[in-house]
Amino acid sequence: MSQVPATGRENGEWGRAEMEFQDRNIRCVDCGEEFVWTAGEQVFFHDKGLQNEPKRCKPCKQAKNERLAAIAAAQAAGQRQRIEVSVNCAQCGQQTTVPFYPSQGRPVFCRSCFLASRAAADGYEG
Numbered sequence: 001m002s003q004v005p006a007t008g009r010e011n012g013e014w015g016r017a018e019m020e021f022q023d024r025n026i027r028c029v030d031c032g033e034e035f036v037w038t039a040g041e042q043v044f045f046h047d048k049g050l051q052n053e054p055k056r057c058k059p060c061k062q063a064k065n066e067r068l069a070a071i072a073a074a075q076a077a078g079q080r081q082r083i084e085v086s087v088n089c090a091q092c093g094q095q096t097t098v099p100f101y102p103s104q105g106r107p108v109f110c111r112s113c114f115l116a117s118r119a120a121a122d123g124y125e126g
């Protein structure tokens, strides 16, 4: 049993000070465009106690929600939906589709580059 002492309580009081919210520009992780996170939305976030700032602009967020909703609906209907996401291969730069949602910052390869890199790894014979 270990009680973690609540340190920094005093500093925490800062959070209760009246905060002034200002419109902020955030770069969308999906399309790379800057979008405005309005003061009103920040107040909403603050009221909800949300910690994470929005990462996507509205169209991208909506598109993502629709994709997720479509997948959820398909799964609920007992279908196996074939996912196809358009990406640019990190190796050769060609546009390709992958059957999964790539995570941010991870390189995605087209099929031939993927197989080539795997073959290179497998073919390692010292």
Ligand SMILES: [Zn+2]
Binding pocket: 028, 029, 030, 031, 032, 033, 056, 057, 058, 059, 060, 061
């Ligand atoms: Zn976007």
Ligand SMILES: [Zn+2]
Binding pocket: 089, 090, 091, 092, 093, 094, 109, 110, 111, 112, 113, 114
């Ligand atoms: Zn490639």
